Amino acid sequence: MNDYLQTLRQQVIRVYGDKQLQTWIAHDVPLFGAGGIRRLVAEKDITAFIRLYFPQEFTLPLADVHHQMLQDMQAIRDRQVADRPGIKIARAIPRNHAKSTFYSRILPLHGFLFQWSPLTVLLANNDDSAKRLVGNIKTAIETNPYIQEDFPDLRGAIWGIEKIHNNAGGVITGYGVASGAVRGISTGQHRPSLIILDDVDDDVSV
Numbered sequence: 001m002n003d004y005l006q007t008l009r010q011q012v013i014r015v016y017g018d019k020q021l022q023t024w025i026a027h028d029v030p031l032f033g034a035g036g037i038r039r040l041v042a043e044k045d046i047t048a049f050i051r052l053y054f055p056q057e058f059t060l061p062l063a064d065v066h067h068q069m070l071q072d073m074q075a076i077r078d079r080q081v082a083d084r085p086g087i088k089i090a091r092a093i094p095r096n097h098a099k100s101t102f103y104s105r106i107l108p109l110h111g112f113l114f115q116w117s118p119l120t121v122l123l124a125n126n127d128d129s130a131k132r133l134v135g136n137i138k139t140a141i142e143t144n145p146y147i148q149e150d151f152p153d154l155r156g157a158i159w160g161i162e163k164i165h166n167n168a169g170g171v172i173t174g175y176g177v178a179s180g181a182v183r184g185i186s187t188g189q190h191r192p193s194l195i196i197l198d199d200v201d202d203d204v205s206v
Helices: 003-015 018-026 037-044 046-053 064-081 099-113 127-143 145-150
Strands: 119-124 155-159 163-166 171-176 194-197
Touching (some): 003 018, 018 037, 037 145, 046 064, 046 099, 064 099, 099 119, 099 127, 099 163, 099 194, 119 127, 127 145
Parallel strands (some): 119 171
Antiparallel strands (some): 155 163, 163 171
């Protein structure tokens, strides 16, 4: 068993237990693909998601601050899936601790792939920064072989620099906080289900 398959096995057992793994194997559930075990375990658990879809990026043991971020993200996901009231979280974290990687890329990407966030709004200091946040998610979708294998028909009608749609109607969109376009955001029947503010202050306001 290679290292990747060992990681997959560990994550499945951690999230679902060995009995469920053996049941899937007995029923010939594939490891990969749209109906595969990797997708099933990553849908339920964001730590499994980063380990299984970004193995080259997350190679070292996680620091306490990263565990805190993952706990935040898991709580947001679980409340949304259970249709419980949302929560507001504010974190002040030093630079170079991957806060944008976790909160502004991994979290909205998970909601987009697994369809628990119908409308995700990314807010940055200006429009260019907001486009960069959306672009980081697009790049992950377009270049990650694990995502491409498990989500082969993901793209929806719009795939732009400020907004992307998935094939279920889910949306990620980005705005600069001073753009004036933030108020009244909706997509048909959906109001924002996940709002992320990333470095919205500028040098003057700080």
